[in-house]
Amino acid sequence: MSVVKSKPSLDGFYGEFGGAFVPEMLYANVTQLQQQYVEIIAEPSFQKELNDLLRHFVGRPTPLYFASNTSRLLNTNIYFKREDLCHTGAHKINNALGQILLAERLGKTRIIAETGAGQHGVATATACALRGLECIVYMGEKDIQRQAPNVARMRMLGATVVPATSGSKTLKDATNEAIRDWITNAENTHYIIGSVVGPHPYPDLVTKFQKIIGEEIEQQLLTQTGTALPTHVIACVGGGSNAAGAFYNFIEQPSVQLISVEAGGEGVHSGKSAATTQLGTVGVLHGSKSLVMQTADGQVIEPHSISAGLDYPGIGPLHAYLYKTERASFYNVTDVEAIEAAFATTKTEGIIPALETAHALAILSKLTWKPSDVVVVCFSGRGDKDLATYMPFLK
Ligand SMILES: *Cc1c(COP(=O)(O)O)cnc(C)c1O
Numbered sequence: 001m002s003v004v005k006s007k008p009s010l011d012g013f014y015g016e017f018g019g020a021f022v023p024e025m026l027y028a029n030v031t032q033l034q035q036q037y038v039e040i041i042a043e044p045s046f047q048k049e050l051n052d053l054l055r056h057f058v059g060r061p062t063p064l065y066f067a068s069n070t071s072r073l074l075n076t077n078i079y080f081k082r083e084d085l086c087h088t089g090a091h092k093i094n095n096a097l098g099q100i101l102l103a104e105r106l107g108k109t110r111i112i113a114e115t116g117a118g119q120h121g122v123a124t125a126t127a128c129a130l131r132g133l134e135c136i137v138y139m140g141e142k143d144i145q146r147q148a149p150n151v152a153r154m155r156m157l158g159a160t161v162v163p164a165t166s167g168s169k170t171l172k173d174a175t176n177e178a179i180r181d182w183i184t185n186a187e188n189t190h191y192i193i194g195s196v197v198g199p200h201p202y203p204d205l206v207t208k209f210q211k212i213i214g215e216e217i218e219q220q221l222l223t224q225t226g227t228a229l230p231t232h233v234i235a236c237v238g239g240g241s242n243a244a245g246a247f248y249n250f251i252e253q254p255s256v257q258l259i260s261v262e263a264g265g266e267g268v269h270s271g272k273s274a275a276t277t278q279l280g281t282v283g284v285l286h287g288s289k290s291l292v293m294q295t296a297d298g299q300v301i302e303p304h305s306i307s308a309g310l311d312y313p314g315i316g317p318l319h320a321y322l323y324k325t326e327r328a329s330f331y332n333v334t335d336v337e338a339i340e341a342a343f344a345t346t347k348t349e350g351i352i353p354a355l356e357t358a359h360a361l362a363i364l365s366k367l368t369w370k371p372s373d374v375v376v377v378c379f380s381g382r383g384d385k386d387l388a389t390y391m392p393f394l395k
Helices: 024-042 044-058 068-074 092-105 119-131 141-146 148-156 171-184 202-210 212-225 241-250 317-324 335-349 355-365 384-393
Strands: 064-066 077-082 110-115 134-140 160-164 189-191 232-236 257-265 281-285 288-292 328-334 374-379
Touching (some): 024 044, 024 092, 024 171, 024 202, 064 212, 068 077, 068 335, 077 212, 092 110, 092 119, 092 189, 092 202, 092 241, 110 119, 110 171, 119 134, 119 148, 134 171, 141 148, 141 160, 148 160, 148 384, 160 171, 171 189, 202 212, 202 317, 212 241, 212 374, 232 241, 241 317, 241 374, 257 317, 257 335, 257 355, 288 317, 317 328, 328 335, 335 355, 335 384, 355 374
Parallel strands (some): 077 374, 110 134, 110 189, 134 160, 232 257, 232 374, 257 328
Antiparallel strands (some): 064 077, 281 288
């Protein structure tokens, strides 16, 4: 078996997946990013500025919490990597701050972003407020309705929230609008993509800003248990940034099992699902070659998930590669199972998870564990934004 690598090739490919398929109008911006990103983020002054912000503004390192009640119920060892305790409530801020510092060094003054659940929009608006930059966030009209608290937060932070009204009016459509804006304003604008998707270098760039999650897991496990490597790392996958961050350090450690959980929606074969690896075929979406939910003639199929952050018909090229090479195991969880897991975890552990995170949590009771297993769940975000979705299920 060939070795599964965590880094892409120089032109941004993970096996057959990745690359940069962009319109000519974006060629200069994407090339500039490709040529400069590695060097800029390796600069000691960049690293110092970012690390100071992550520590004092975001609150890193986030705790690695031994979930004793869940562990007892499942007769194993479950740890939550508490990204829900990051400032703004999810892992997205790690990437948003990194990209803001990068945009400043590239001389860009205007920031655009797409958002699904609104967490990336809030993180980007927060970073822009901090650094005094103009911020425009594209968001599907349907997501604007189901994630109202985050829309209010973005506006209060000074961002302009622009509704995307085409297609399913969700994340894919917001991404299309953001790309259209970037083409029109390429000169002064940096597009902060919120996940490990998009043309090279974004998948690698965003992974580099999220890999701190896995680095901290390794250090914290070593301190807390005497062993740095878990047996399993579990994460939900929308585009795949919290999973990429949690997995990265362990991809080349074959003893660590990587478990990815996609949104099954109303069931993989119900016609209302977002389980991209199960339903997708090889295609190009938003600038990179990956697995895409599409018709035989390449039209994107509208995805469905109760969770806005997982409601996306693609998956980052790194994850398509981890799927194809079988380095990660892929599962999917339905809307109902995610809701049940959210209520169960809240009652058992006293932590209200984001709906996205609830997908990762739902897999815990579906798989079997050994008493000696050390299972880390990337607890990607907190559930405050999802209360309106949870309330009708309150018994
Ligand atoms: C955005 C989001 C996700 C999904 O995005 P990834 O890029 O797949 O991580 C998962 N959890 C939360 C809390 C989110 O906000």
